[in-house]
Amino acid sequence: MKKIKKIKIKVNGKLTTINDNLTLSSYLKKLKISIKKVAIELNREITDKNKLSKIKLKNNDKIEIVHFIGGG
Secondary structure: OOOOOEEEEEEOOEEEEEEOOOEHHHHHHHOOOOHHHEEEEEOOEEOOHHHHHHOEOOOOOEEEEEEOOOOO
């Protein structure tokens, strides 16, 4: 049986451990985050939402998820 490797990433300033080989898209789905209402920053760069499923998360990645809030 193959052991699943774990990696550590930081999400909105909090350290978390996830399975290795996860894409940014699948991680956001796991968190139940709708990408329509957020901006995603990976290692201080805004990510293109069309490329989320191609981006593999790596050890020590830093993700910031910014929610858009309407108001006036």
